[in-house]
Amino acid sequence: MATLGIHKDFLMEFARLEKPVQKRVHEVFDKFQEHRHAGLHLEKLQNARDPHIRTIRISSFMRGVILAPESGDSFLLLKVMPHDDAIAWAVKHRATVNSATQGIELRNDVALERATASVRQLASADTERLFVHVSDKELIRLGIDADLLPLVRHLSDEAHLDALQKILPEQQYDVLAGLAAGMEPEDVWREVVQVQLEHSPANVSQQVSVVPATDQSASPTGQDELSAAMAHSQGRIALVSGPAELMEILARPFDAWRVFLHPSQRRVAYRPSYRGPARIIGGPGTGKTVVALHRALHLARQLPADSPDGSILLTTFTRDLASDLQSSLELLVTDVQLRAKIRVINVDALANQIVRDHHGTALTIVTGQKEITARWSRIVRRLGIDFTDVFLDQEWRHVVLAQDLRSPEAYLKASRSGRGTALGPLKRAQVWRAVNAFTGELRQAGEWTFLQVCAEAARLLDERGSKRPYRHVVIDEAQDLHPAQWRLLRALVAPSPDDMFIAGDTHQRIYGNKVSLRSLGISVTGRSTRLRINYRTTQEILAWSTALLTGEQVDDMDGGTDSLTGYRSAFHGARPETYGSSNKHEEIASLVAQIEQWTASEVAPSEIGVAVRFIQLGKDIAQALARAGLPAAVLGTPSGSGDGVRIGTMHRMKGLEFRCMAVAGVNDGVVPMRSAVTAEEVDALQHREDLRSELSLLFVACTRAREALRISWHGSSSPFLVAVVAG
Missing domain, CATH: 3.30.2310.20 (RelE-like)
Structure with a gap:
């Protein structure tokens, strides 16, 4: 054959x-x-x-x-x-x-010979070497060819290594990039070499020996x-x-990523079984969603023959992301009967369905933040208490709902870690009066918030005892879920092997929901894997975007901190461009000119994305594109399903990717948006968390780009851009 x-x-x-x-x-x-x-x-x-x-x-x-x-x-x-x-x-x-x-590697012999000669000439005797801490024996064990050691030994920094990416053998570049990023040789062996060996078919293990071991x-x-x-x-x-x-x-062919699972991804997606909840983390473009899809497929294949449809839940944060998951699942799993075993729905919609079915009536959901804040304002005035509406809303979401507190006694004893304003017993009593008034008004009006619905759905499921609706739950974009939503997810499946599979990246947390999985009965200790290679964005775009987060301490949802150490791209391309204008009209005109250049270079309009912080600027850009004869679709509006340049808020761009990406209106006062940031005098800790969410939002928007990224503003630029633009 x-x-x-x-x-x-x-x-x-x-x-x-x-x-x-x-x-x-x-x-x-x-x-x-x-x-x-x-x-x-x-x-x-x-x-x-x-x-x-x-x-x-x-x-x-x-x-x-x-x-x-x-x-x-x-x-x-x-x-x-x-x-x-x-x-x-x-x-x-x-x-x-x-x-x-x-495994097979492709090497550009001519370019490698030239590079070796060039590096030898340029390197001085006192230049610090990049891999001085790794022995020749260790490098060879990791798969570095002996004839490449002279080149490797003369490299002095990561920029030199990156410049060689296109000519070095692929597997060997991955090894060197991991070492250069600070990974220990054993970590590189485990994440780059061992995963390849573990997932090679057993029937070829003997065939490999025909390649002479003496000639690497x-x-x-x-x-x-x-x-x-x-x-x-x-x-x-x-x-x-x-x-x-x-x-x-x-x-x-554009679905090729479903064919080319990297060994580190395949090891996680197709591991026969985990003893309990498992998690995969990694920066944007590392394939977390792809792994989650493949894991759902693997679990579906392992189901008993008599398992009902919908035995596996594949879920995420928003309806839009759930729709994307459903489309991807249909491409990945062509067997209709097998695909029917996997149900795709976002967390809030599922909670709504559970509570609605129990009560036998449709629920009225309060979705507008302005309406919620206004209700808190009225309560503050009526009770005459010395708290702001924003503070009370955050206290309710981040403490009361987050810890499922149901009595004033429970609230009095509760930890308020992460909340900057200390509250004594009298102050807590005032807060609880306000919470009681707020929830009472909602109940009297027959209204719910999404988080209340999730809390109620979890309570209803817990009342059922051991009977749970799903055998397995697979969760994507986990970093944005609130503790109330996590309690629901925990209640959907009985604790057992392979009960929960979690994919997320706390560097992309854009809704300010922080959680400790361990405190919610979801332990991933010993079952957590990090992906480090970005398959979407070029190294130049990745480095620029990652620089936005320099110095930020990000939690890992499990009591520790997360890091982008070793995070790198598999591709190279042009550096991101930044453009400042004196006014909005000038910025839009320059953006339209850039999009015209992209389309002239055979980039389809639908392969171009434009992210904005608020939708009105997006509509203005769409009108300008229409006047220039370029089709555009504004996501979230009646025209959003049409063809053309895809324009949307930074939040709506979550989960999408484009060959060319423009992030527009990155102005001071807009990014971060003033109304999205708690005043420092109200709560200093929450102020910093809000700034971090806004920064993550910009990071998410920039990392939607595959080949080209352009960031623009009018007037004064965002303070987030000062360091990276200057650099």
């Missing part, structure tokens, strides 16, 4: 081809059959570094690049490029087998060698069973 592999670069380049060229690629590779694929007419190249890298004619302008052994039916599709570019790439590159992971950069020359090396390259190479599967993948 033939073995056909697709390198991720091939699929990404294919996705950007014009439709007629894509059709021609279909036609060429439709010839892939068993028995040596004789109809492909693979052409050898003169002076090639690797005689097994061949090219194939796609059209008069395009060629494919293929790794083909001397014998057998194993092939690896590497690139699809313009004719001259394909030839130049193929001549310079060589496919090798990594000595540690036994040997090329796979035979069918068994190439098949084995491709099987050990999960995360970079997808294996397909034949022409039909190949055509199915090429039909939707």
Whole structure:
């Protein structure tokens, strides 16, 4: 049986081809059959570094690049490029087998030789070396080729290493990037090397031995060698069973991330079982949602045959994110009966359904923050107490509802950790009077807040005892959930192996909800995994965005702190651009001009996103784009489902991604938005938490970008931008 592999670069380049060229690629590779694929007419190249890298004619302008052994039916599709570019790439590159992971690597021999000579000339004797703390023996154990050690030893900083990313063998770059980011060699072994070895198919373990161990950069020359090396390259190479599967993948190339799970992701998603709740954390673009989807699929496959539909809950914070999860699930799980085992709904909607079904009537939900604050204001005036409406609302949400306090005695004893204003017994009694008045008014009006509904749903489920509605609960965007919502999630599934799977990133917390999972009976100790590689955003965009958070201490939802140490991108590109204008009209005009440039360079309008802090600016931008003849859709409005440039608030951009991203109106007084930040004199700790949420919101908006990021403002820029723009 033939073995056909697709390198991720091939699929990404294919996705950007014009439709007629894509059709021609279909036609060429439709010839892939068993028995040596004789109809492909693979052409050898003169002076090639690797005689097994061949090219194939796609059209008069395009060629494919293929790794083909001397014998057998194993092939690896590497690139699809313009004719001259394909030839130049193929001549310079060589496919090798990594000595540690036994997986395929591509190395640019010509560029590596030049880089080695250049670094040697530039490095002075007194220059501090980047990897001086790691021995040659350790580097070789981690898979670094012996012939690359002279280059590695002369590197002096991470910028030099980043500049080599495109020419270093892929697996070896990951190892060096981890070491450069401060990870210990054993951590790198565990997160980069061991995960690859653990998830290679068992039936190829013996085949790998045919690659000479004495030659660390040997090329796979035979069918068994190439098949084995491709099987050990999960995360970079997808294996397909034949022409039909190949055509199915090429039909939707932008869904390639579902094919290319990195070994560190696959280890978590497809682990046979966890003894209890498990968690995956990582920065934007590290694939947390992808892992959550795959975990739901894995759990569905393990269900007993007689399990009812909807046995697994896949949930998240908002309706929009739940809708995105449902769409992704439909792409990932094509088996309708299997997909029916997984129910997708956001937490608040599920709570509403549970309480509504119990009471037998629809619930009236108070959703507007202005309406809630106004009600607190009236209570303050009526009771004559010395608290602000904002303080009381936060005390109710972050203390009373967060700890499920149901009596004045419980509130008097409760911890108020994280709240900046100390309250003695008399003050607490006044607060409880206000809370009683607030909840009484809601009850009299037949109204609920979403958090009250969640608390009631959890109470109803706990009354049922051991009978719970789900076997497994998978949670995405976990960092934004309130403790009341977590109590509901805990009540939905009985404590058991694989009961809860949690994905989130506290650096992206934008709603100010802090939680200790342990205090809610959700222990992830020993079952928490961190993802460090960003697959969405270029290193340049990532570094710029991460610099926004420099110096910020972020909790990990489990009693510790979270860190972006070792967080890095798999791609490189242009640096983000910043643009300041004197007025709004000028800023919008410059933004429209930028979007025109992006579309002129063959970026589709729907691949462009514009994030704003408030919706009116978004509408103004949409009107300006319309006058310029560019289609636009403002998310959350009647036009939001149309084609065109996607414009939305920073909150609405959560979970989305775009090839080109503009963040507009990042002005002083808007980011952070004054009305979203508690006055420091009211509560100093809450003031800092609110600023951190606003900063995270900007961070989230910037990390929606894949290839290009532009940040603009008019008047004075946001204070958040001062350090990064100056830098």
